[in-house]
Amino acid sequence: MGIQAGIPIIVKLDNGIEISTIKSEDSLIDVDACAQIKKTNLFNELYSYFLEKCKERGITCIWGFTWARNSLLRLGFQIPFVAGQALIVLRPNKGYRLLSHLNPHNKRSELIRIGMLTALSFSYGLIKRLIIRIHKLPSFEKGVLDNTELVEKIMENQIGSVFIKQDYAFLKWRLCDNPYPLHYEIYNFHMDSRLVAQIVTSLHPNGQGFIEQALISYEIKGTTAIKMVHSVVNELYNRGASLVRVLTFSHNSVNIREKAIIKSSGFFTLDRGMCFIYLPLVNSSSVLPEGFILSRLYTQGHC
Numbered sequence: 001m002g003i004q005a006g007i008p009i010i011v012k013l014d015n016g017i018e019i020s021t022i023k024s025e026d027s028l029i030d031v032d033a034c035a036q037i038k039k040t041n042l043f044n045e046l047y048s049y050f051l052e053k054c055k056e057r058g059i060t061c062i063w064g065f066t067w068a069r070n071s072l073l074r075l076g077f078q079i080p081f082v083a084g085q086a087l088i089v090l091r092p093n094k095g096y097r098l099l100s101h102l103n104p105h106n107k108r109s110e111l112i113r114i115g116m117l118t119a120l121s122f123s124y125g126l127i128k129r130l131i132i133r134i135h136k137l138p139s140f141e142k143g144v145l146d147n148t149e150l151v152e153k154i155m156e157n158q159i160g161s162v163f164i165k166q167d168y169a170f171l172k173w174r175l176c177d178n179p180y181p182l183h184y185e186i187y188n189f190h191m192d193s194r195l196v197a198q199i200v201t202s203l204h205p206n207g208q209g210f211i212e213q214a215l216i217s218y219e220i221k222g223t224t225a226i227k228m229v230h231s232v233v234n235e236l237y238n239r240g241a242s243l244v245r246v247l248t249f250s251h252n253s254v255n256i257r258e259k260a261i262i263k264s265s266g267f268f269t270l271d272r273g274m275c276f277i278y279l280p281l282v283n284s285s286s287v288l289p290e291g292f293i294l295s296r297l298y299t300q301g302h303c
Contacts, residue, residue, distance in 0.1 A: 002042050003028040004050045006062065010170075012151070013286060014161040021287075022054050024064035024277065025300070047075055055281055062281065063292070065274040065299055072277050080289040083273030086246040086262045088125040088233065089118050091207075094242035098208050121243075121268040128266030129230060137227050138196060138220075140189040144171045147198045150215055151293075157218055158254045160291035164298065174297060181205055184212070187232050196220055199232045200297065201244075209241030213295035214258055229265040247273065247296040254293045 005025040012018050027043060034042050054062060066072060069079055089095035096118040100111055146168045155161035164170065175184040182202040189197035197220055200212040211232065216225050236244055246262050248269060249255035263269050278289040292298075 001030045001033045002046045004046045006050065006054065008057075008059075010165045011162050011287075012148070012155075012165050014155045014159065014291075016152075017286070018165060019060045019287065020058055022059050022062045023298070024062050024066075043071065044075065051279075051281070059281055060284065061287055062277075062279045063289070064277050066277055067274060069275045069277075075279075077277045077279045078289065079275045079277055081249070081251040082271075082275050083294075084248040084250065084259070085270045085273050086248050086259070086267035087117070087121050087243060087270065088265075088267045089122040089243045090125070090209075090233075090237045091242040092118055092122045094207055095122065098206060098242055117268070124268055125266035128264070129233075132223065132226055132230060137224070137231060138189045138191045140187050140228075140231070142185055142187060144168060144176065144186055145188045145195065145198065146171070147195065147215055150195050150198060150217060153217055154215060154254060155293070158252050158291070158293065160286075160288055161252075161254070161293055162287055162291040163293045166297075175200065180300075182210075185232075185235070187228075187235070189228055191219075197225070197228055199228060201232050201236055203236060203239055203241055207240055207242040209236040209239075209244040210296060211244060211246045211262070213297045214246075214261065216258070216261065218257075225261045226265045229261060233265070247294075247299070249276075249294045251276075251290050252293065258295075 004027050006022040007025060009021050009023050010018055011021050027046065029043055065083070073079065096115060099114050099118060100106060106114070147166050151163050151166065155163060171186070175186065178184070182204055184200065184202045187199045187201070188195055196217040198215045202210045202212050211229070214229065216228065233244055246267060248259040248262060250259060259269070276289065276294070280287070
């Protein structure tokens with residue numbers, strides 16, 4: 001009658017401690033079966049059982065993303081902030097078709113707004129890409145590469161940071177073994193043989209590209225960081241991307257910096273996005289939702 005799933009995720013705190021968390025996944029309820037036996041609270045029963053099992057495993061907190069905020073609020077979840085989006089259109093005609101088909105029920109007025117957004121994003125991105133030329137970039141290589149040391153350096157700039165432990169095993173599981181039809185590339189930028197930036201991209205067969213995550217050391221300043229983003233956008237364009245999307249956040253200093261770099265690179269930013277949900281299972285002030293340094297790698301990985 002119902003299924004509730006969660007993915008065990010190890011996260012690291014800014015003091016180096018590793019803790020166990022659960023990323024909440026979709027709830028599947030057979031509403032017809034519930035109607036036949038007059039059961040009205042199956043979701044609550046299902047999630048209560050799920051929480052019991054999480055506590056038995058020593059899980060510190062449950063987190064995730066959702067559009068169905070009210071159901072989870074009734075279960076005691078917090079919604080401390082909402083994600084934003086950033087968009088750059090590279091091929092306006094194909095980009096418009098992709099955006100307009102995200103919702104098959106768009107009305108004429110909504111299609112007009114999508115057309116205006118497409119034109120604005122394409123023009124803004126083109127101007128930015130013409131102004132800032134890509135040259136004298138740190139060398140980069142492609143491939144799965146443990147980023148834990150880079151993340152530790154970035155976390156020094158945000159008290160109370162929380163970040164998924166993205167060692168080789170995690171990145172291989174999340175990117176190489178992902179069942180969705182996305183082709184991932186990881187760009188590792190080095191300086192003096194040190195990893196100073198890692199940008200993960202994906203491309204759907206329909207031409208929709210994503211910057212999944214942009215980890216850029218604080219020693220990389222201004223224009224150089226923007227050039228790094230430009231370089232991976234150009235790579236996506238050369239591979240056939242019609243547009244590129246980014247999930248953005250503004251709840252801590254690290255994510256605010258990333259959003260500023262993305263915007264300065266020619267992306268048009270939008271506020272509307274999914275809700276971030278959070279439920280602590282133990283009384284602890286060491287893990288707060290505002291400390292999560294988030295990216296699209298924290299989602300399931302589909303479009």
